[in-house]
Amino acid sequence: MLRYDRVCLLAALALFCIHRESDCAETVTFAPHTFTIPGGFELKRVAAPPLVRRPIHMCFDDEGVLYVTDSSGNTDKAPAQLKNPAHRVLRLVDIDGDGVFDKSTVFADRVPFPEGILVYHDAIYVGAPPYIWKMSDTDGDHVADQRSVWFDGGSIEGCGNDLHGPYLGPDGFFYWCKGAFGPQEHELDGGKTLNSRAAHIYRARPDGSQLEVVITGGMNNPVGLAFGETGERFLSGTFFDLSEPGRRDGILHAVYGGTYGKEHERVLAPLPNTGSLLPIMAQLGPAAPSGIVMPRHRAAGWKDDLVCAEFNTRRVSRHRLSISGSSYSAEPSVLIESDQSDFHPTDVIEDADGSLLVADTGSWYMICCPTSKIAKPDILGAIYRIQRKGTAPHKDPRGLNFDWSLPEVNWLSDERPAVVKRAIDALAARGEGSSNPVVDELRAATAGVPAVWSLHRIRSQQARLAVRKLLNADASDVRVAAIQSVALWRDRESIEPLLAIISDDDARLRRLAAMALGRIGDSKAVEPLLASYSAELDPFSKHAIIYALYEIGEVRGLPANHPAARQVRKMRYVDERGVVPSDYPEIEFSEPSPPDEEKLARQKKRLDELSTFLPRGDLRRGAKLFEDRQKSKCVICHLKGERGARLGPDLTRIGTIRSERDLLEAIVFPSASIARYHETLTVLTKDGIVVSGLLVKETVDTMFLSSAEGVVKSVAFQDIEEARYSSVSLMPDGFDKLLNPGEIADLVAFLKQPQLTIEPAQSDIE
Structure with missing residues (x-):
């Protein structure tokens, strides 16, 4: 009887592990990373240096060759990279069919900052702002010998988030994303001319005809597109929603004609919309989601889910979709997570056998970087494969033995x-x-x-x-x-x-x-x-x-x-009114200064001293300190859940993307790493007046800057002579003088505590 009960218990446990994969997690180590993956799955490293160094995006051709955009580690702003292109497109081949790549050759070099890759028929299309390039190998030596501009976006801002893609929809159209708020002018299908600074998804036929706008948005950076089998579209990206604490990045259902993203009067006011911004399907906080895919294969159990690479959070997330009204809802869980902050997944794609490939680009990226101002080009990346254990391999997953000249x-x-x-x-x-x-x-x-x-x-x-x-x-x-x-x-x-x-x-x-x-x-x-x-x-x-x-x-x-x-x-009134926003001033980034080695050494020494107190930090004492307006002043500028004000960065989910050491540095030396869009902006007007503060709002003709004390001043675009971001944080140094080491440790403990948790999703494998 005891033996029977034990068998029943083991069977129940096995079923539980199938339905709650995250509760039966396993770990696997590829130094320096230790990854957590769901039970019943396995993770392999299938390409690493020297085959690839800093992979960004990936796409298979029909023969199973993997094309990869690979970074040189260049962290100059995008316009400088356009003038001096240094990245490349690699061609990876798995010679023996074991799922691990054996050979890497350069298909194209001297590529500007690459932000997408698509293999279509006999060409490779690479998005590198402001263009989508078409690259062809006409002589069969596996090296591109022809390049042409397939699409000219017409804008390239400093961060380079003007263009992501292209992606191929099941309808046979090319799709790509526009961000960054640079002005673009395009003649659309039907003869209408679009003049817009807003974010968009565009599409066109592979020959470039029938150019259309799919959606419009006030978000900064629409990035990845995934398609359902029936043609439904899902978009990942950053700064989609700032309506509540903890919200920022996300995934949305991109319905035709919709307007999405955060409220942004400057770019959205000239464009008609159907009322309010359409809601976001999945809220991810400051995750910086990038590549996203909807798998088709049934082998792994994630068919028709969304799988998304999250640059900031060291993980790849899975989102089970269910129909909700005329749209969808998403139930999130974690598929892969590294214990190292230098794991930065940028893309995830499906292989023919149903496994998923994940590109980790390493730690070179700091172009308007979401988490750091310090590039680490020597910390290289790799490509990983995750698949269900025990899946019987198909001998010909791509149908290469078929006669494709006579398809059936x-x-x-x-x-x-x-x-x-x-x-x-x-x-x-x-x-x-x-x-x-x-x-x-x-x-x-x-x-x-x-x-x-x-x-x-x-x-x-x-x-x-x-x-x-x-x-x-x-x-x-x-x-x-x-x-x-x-x-x-x-x-x-x-x-x-x-x-x-x-x-x-x-x-x-x-x-x-x-x-x-x-x-x-x-x-x-x-x-x-x-x-x-x-x-x-x-x-x-x-x-x-x-x-x-x-x-x-x-x-x-x-x-x-x-x-x-x-x-x-x-909507017709907006069309007829024809609002033309004032020319937006070019905002210069701060000039990088040579590192002060003595200063850096002093800062490191101080952080080392304070780090010894971190294990004794108490989050309850930290919560009280966070709300103490007289002592810490945190709530004057920052949100953490329902506490505080939104002037500086929202700290609701900061613990998911920053280590304790990062948080300690941000408190004691705030200028060492300034969050994007929270840089101090200094404006010189044509009348010689200097106004400084955080940029908190923009209308079609005016910007509003807030000081640390919350005083807001307006400056008309037409009155601006010069505008520049500062490398000095609005948050002053010296908090280690105002607070003792124990209090700082308490604050770190409170900030590190997750405000929002993600419940694991049940597997659909019975």
Whole structure:
């Protein structure tokens, strides 16, 4: 009986570990890192120096060759790097098929600051502000011998976050992100000219045609894009939401026409929006999320989740999605975490076998760095692979044994996502031309969504008709993909089935049908759209209806008191008013000064002395000290949860991205490491007046600077002669004189305590 009970206990424990992977965590060491990973998984280091040194972004070709952007360690501002490009694109090959890369060659050198890579057909596309470069190997020696500018963004700011990407959507479009608030002017599809400083997601066909804006935002740095199988988009990035303590970076569901990101009047006021900013799906605090992927393979159990690299937090997070209204909600957990602050993951991608590759770029990066002003180019990075233990390897995960000159429709139903992805493209190429039998085969295919995307890429009326008929398919995902397709093609023959869908029980279908009707632009959709609007709808559904009405453009006939109609009229007013923001002054960064070795030695000695007190720090005493306005003054400038004021950096989650030593340094020597966007700004006006403080607000023509005492002064852009960030923090030195070592240790203990915790997500592996 005891033996039976023991077996039952072990079985229950095993099931518990499957459902609560984070509670059965394992550790694995690759010096100097010790990684925590979920139970039942394994982690391998598959590329390290000298094969790669500082990997940033990765992308596979159809043959399984991995292309990697690799940093030189250059930390100059982006405009300087454009003039003196020093980075490279590597070509990594796994010769023996064991999952570890054996050979590395340079595909392209002298690359400006790279912020994305895409392999598409016979070319490599690299985003390096202000351009997306197209690089080709025309003679078969695996070295790029042709380079051309595929897209010119037209702006390059100091931090270089003007451009991230490109990424390939399942619809066959290239997508990329614009940040940094530099002005850009582009002629969009249909002849409209966009002049904007705001953040955006753009898209275009691979030949550069049909350039469109997908979303608009007030965020600083939209970075990574992931796509659901049906074409839904998910964006990671920084400074998405500052509405509450602990909020900053995140992941959002990027619906067409939406406006997101923090409130930013200067860049958003000239652009129409559907009311309020759309909500963020996942709040990550100061994590600096970068690369993100939605895996397709079933092997590891994370199919249709989002997996995101978090630069600041030394980890890769997993987000299980579930439908919420017409959008999604996300349940976060930690997939990989290092114990070393020098682990900085920048990208995560899926391999053909369902494993994930993670790029750790090392510690070279300090260009407007989220966590440090000190570059450590000698601390190099690596590429890691995480996969479920015991997964039987497929002998041909990419279908290399297939005859790709004669693709078959049944390949769209293959269990291997890499085969499906390649088959979509190959069948589309085969299906070009009128009265092509491939179109009929695709329409009858059991593959569903992949068949929609193959049909979508075929430029024929026969293909449009086939997709149109799939709007009434039984499977909701097939209908979602079909709606996305007819919307991109602006298929006017789809209006009637779309009008029927806007009263469907599925909120996602209703939202997407409204989106498609707006893009098609037929006035017969106006009344049904107005009738479908109600106060009880979720924000994404309301947005889709209002934006559709705005795109249709029939403003005069809209009812006077309908809430959607009122918002459309406001949007038209913004268009007609044509607000042109005043020219924004160029803000210079502080000139780096040679290191003062004696000063650095004194600071190190003092930090070493104070560090001995850290183990005795008490977070309760630290909490009281934090709120003591007379003694520590912390709450005068800083937030920690509900305590304090938002002038300096929000400290709610500071313990997740800073070590105790970092926090100690920030208290005692605040100018040693100043958080981005919290540098003191000094402005000289044309009248010779000097104004200094933190930049706390911007309108279309004015900036507002706050002193440490909270006094706010306004300066019109047109009155500014010169503006420069300071290397000296607004927070004064000398706190180790005001507070004794024990009190400083108490403060560090309080700041290190996480304010917000993430509950582990249950695995979907039964």
